[in-house]
Amino acid sequence: MRPGGEFSIMSACPSHARRWRSQLSAVKSANLCWGHRYMWLRIHQLPPRHQPESHILLRFSIPPSLTVAHCRAMLTSLTRRHEALRTTFHADGGPRQRVHAPGPWPIVQASVERDGTPSPAEVVEDLTGRPFDLAAEWPIRACVITSGGAPKQVVVVFNHLAVDMWTLERIEQELWAQAQGIASRRPASLPPVRHQPADLARWEASAEAAALAAEALAYWEKQVALLPADPFATRRTPMPPQEARHATLTSPSLLDAGRRIATRHKVWPSAVHLAAHTALLAAYTGQGAVGQLAFAGNRGSHAYQDVLTCMFSPMLMRVDCSDDPPFSELVRRVAAESEQAARHAYVPYDEVVELVSREGSRRGVPVRLGSEVNFLNQRTLVYKGRRTTFTWNRAPEAWSHYGADTYMRIDEWRDAVVLALQAASSIMDAAAVEAFLRGHEALVLAHDDPSTDLRVSEVAALAGFTPPSASPYATGPATEVSPEAVGALVRAVSEVHGLGRVDPSDSYVLAGGRVLRAPEVLARLREHGWAGLTPRALAEPTPLATLAGLLAPVRPAEPLLPTHQKLGV
Structure with missing residues (x-):
């Protein structure tokens, strides 16, 4: 045991964990917020060994002159101010979120010295590698890393149910303000906490919120009805459902090219990359309508936009490609559809799933909404390379349990664009995955020339796709059920x-x-x-x-x- 904290709350000191957990007493209870629901279902879709995939890690450098006690006080203040960080989530009878009284919580300490205790790397691996017990553990873990007894870094692990990227930025700002206040011996000036997640949940149960949800769900219903049941029907093969591939392409050239195209078309760079992804999907599948699930932060949808909790959710974009549009028109359509989808993204996601299920019952076949695509600004990350690199990554075993077809992540770094594609083997082999990523780069770079305006029908040749099959594969006979x-x-x-x-x-x-x-x-x-x-x-x-x-x-x-x-x- 290390002074001031245990290596593993769960295993190294189970009696301490039991004592701490026995002290948990709920002071208020509420429904899950709408932003919780996508992650709630996503976490429960995963086997426990893969649930750490949803953890979010924050590293915070500690200014000189701060002590370990200061770091503990900062973290304790964080959970005292923000109820999301002292909330448990319960499946029975709900599900519900339960807020607990503020107080001390287990914070681990690890030293860089070789003193016979677990190293910082081992401690962090333990904190990040265990699933959260949603019903009995706060959605935050922390480790203070010391050298010579002085704190050098705080590592905080969050469950995604409690935070999104917006929340994470505010938490980092708050920690920095506290650290600067302690270092300068002046009280930190922190903004007041006006609303908590339970306040948001109560508003979401109001008639006003119900009317907004009804309007948004009507939009989803209309869009889903216009999508093909299986967007990859002409590509799907009877491969094991939980086999997948993951590859990354990093391109310095894409950064400036994407921005120049965006400036020319008066859109955000994200629209340029989403248009490229749409064109590739249309060319690869042969479908006239391309559906994609992008993600919306939902911070401007209500008066509770400053609540520190997970508030993002998927938004459905349906882009018509049936008339073989040129790339310039596709950029315009994607920008317009993205704006429209974002206005209707703030809904209880479980009700979207139910809507899609009923549509599948109406058609007599399951309806798949399409590919997931996420565009992120990561300006703090640097590539430092001049050439494009293509890398195969470890098979995305956790992601494959979600049952999705593809997930495309587009990151803008300070000096490059990073394209990461995860794809089920049943709809893309290795050659197709590589062609998809290299085709994305080639398509955007080609349109850096204002005189180029390729149509969707020309994209397949540019990417090197093989023609799709004429008909989907047949499923096997039904098995006997006891x-x-x-x-x-x-x-x-x-x-x-x-x-x-x-x-x-x-x-x-x-x-x-x-x-x-x-x-x-x-x-x-x-x-x-x-x-x-x-x-x-x-x-x-x-x-x-x-x-x-x-x-x-x-x-x-x-x-x-x-x-x-x-x-x-």
């Missing part, structure tokens, strides 16, 4: 939702199941000795009687008790 599995699933859905009768020929959503409570249904199944489903599978428009074929008997879990009984409070 009556016991069907009964267990129907009973779990009925118990969690208080439904008198559940028809196994209905899908989960048509039967009255709420997607937000899918993790609770899965926990109830586990309690009864069954496993094999995920929230995403449960939300599909598949009859419960068929879906039960994915279940397998397992050792029954402990009884599902209310969280306060588990904690003994």
